[in-house]
Amino acid sequence: MSTQNADQEVSRAIARMKAGILAFIFAIIGGGGLFVMTAWLLVKGGPQVGKTLNLLGHFFIGYEVTWLGAFVGLIYGALTGGIIGWCIGIVYNRIVGIPSTS
């Protein structure tokens, strides 16, 4: 294959996403992120610890800004992040997989 053709092949290629890997990454970011944020507020302390972050309890039943809540949030965050990542990957791949008419 000539250099030009090889480069054209790369430039024409469209990336596919590994939905599972994307879900995993989003799960780590979501779960880890929520855990770290909760822990940070707990370590920081103060009169009203995590007043705003506590509102996530509306969506994540059982979540609150406590050490137990941090672990509950870790699971919720990972689950939510995983679903979001997986959805993005699946939808993206579906659209990319639609044959171009051009």
Place this chain on the structure above:
Amino acid sequence: MHAETKDAIVIGAGPAGLTASYELAKHGIRSTILEADQLVGGISRTVNYKGYRFDIGGHRFFSKVPLINEVWDEIIDEDMLIRPRLSRIHYRGHFFDYPLQAGNALSGLGLIEACLIGLSYARTKVFPSRQERNFEEWVANRFGYRLYNIFFKTYTEKVWGIPCTEISADWAAQRIKNLSLVEAVRNALLGGSGKTKDGKIITTLIDKFKYPRLGPGMMWECCESRLEAQGNHTLRGRRVERIRHTQGRVECVYARTNEGELEEFSGDQFFSTMPLRELISALDPAPPDEVLRAANSLAYRDYLTVVLMVKRDKVFPDNWIYIHSPEVKMGRIQNYKNWSPEMVPDSTRTSLGLEYFLWDVDDEWNWSKDRLIDLGMKETIALKLIEENEVEDGTVVRMKKAYPIYDQFYKEHLDVIRRYLATITNLQTIGRNGQHRYNNQDHSMLTGIYAARNVVGANYDIWSVNVEQEYHEETVSDEKATGDRLIPQRVEPDIDAEKVAPDAVIRAAFAKMDPFALGVAMGLVFAISLFMATAALLVKGGDVVGPHLSLLGHFFIGYEVTWLGALLGLIEAGIGGFMIGYVGAGLRNWTMSTYTKLLKRRAEMDQSKDLLDKV
């Protein structure tokens, strides 16, 4: 008239011809080689003058094609030396390292010149030639005009005899391996040097090279001897004058001996390394006028070496020196003793080869031996390499048609010739002049091997060898015996097998993301997430529903935690998500594209380091 019939007739005992015969012998096909000269090896011969051996130019034995290395090892394994390489540039009394090193170059040129070079380089970076039409523009765009004038212009014009502005930029680009994106990334990540099958790193052209103990001619004399032992004769002093063909097949060739006798050689297969111009004019019946005109339009550069025997054991440490100084006509000086100590009969003596690149119509070409030796002496003394009384002997060797010229029309002429030659089914043209291609020795050998294999059923495209200046793998077609010239593929799949996996990863990593698809995916996820969050709060109810989520109304106009707001949020979050995804994918693609351009540019600069070797 003497007549002989053999299986194959090979015209020319240079690397291509001898290798073709060598390969044919492996397949049990006998051949006769007809060599016009008294020495074998073509331009890779070694001339012996009173025990002093010298090349026609310097011939490093270096190939990235494993097959060629194997052939060399088969022929003269024990007599092959590994030699260190040193070559410098001589310019206005100074020696400069080669490849150019910034510190060394700048110290040799002086502070003021260094500043001017820097300014010139900066200028070409800011205002490059938009179109790289010729060699001058091509090099200047990469090194700046001032550096080009010092290190590229004079030498290139000495070698090729035409102004750099008349040399096509394509030619320069061909000299530099144009790395693909994948190759550039692989080089950047895994290192530039290739690996052999057993995992050894291929030494770069810069460091060291193989060289037969008694010069390159030794290789071809050994090859000739091996062929002779198998009954494949090399007949020296046979100049092919006529090639009789009929109904698309060559029937026989007629060669004139030095004594004037005409000999006829018949065969089934014919291989020609003759210059295409001579081959076409020897065909009987003559080809159409268009083909004759095309052949006669092919041009060649001629080469002349003045060899001086010097009464000194060491003159300079280099294998050769590029002479850029415009005051002298010579282009290079070879120090044969530094190629192999056995190139001189007496270790207290040194032989220097002064290389002149000429046209056969130039005055100097026809000068007497003594006059040329005198010119060589004067120029070498002017370069302060030797003293006047140190030269004790000298000789001159002329080599016509040493370099095929790539002028702006040669490709068209070559196409006409190739189309015609394709109609003669049992004739294959191989080697540098047989293909009018600036092949190295290994490229020429490869054409010989491919041609020989074609006779036994393979279907190699001989003309694909050296289409790019450097290559790592052999190429062969997988479609057999269709008669067409085919797309080349690897002959030994294991050679690059270990590259396949990293290449696939690189291709996947550098593939573009589809901005639209990512936009839609993120838009959908954002939209549904906000809708569901809003809906969850609404279903849950309470005195004040979703006061905090309602704050998104600052960004999403009309959004609030109501069922209508949920629908508005769905639309607006969808649009917002789409934009984030679209722009994100675009930015990622742009970053990757910029990064790969940078990698390719670096790779090209690395390739350009040894540009002079490729001139």
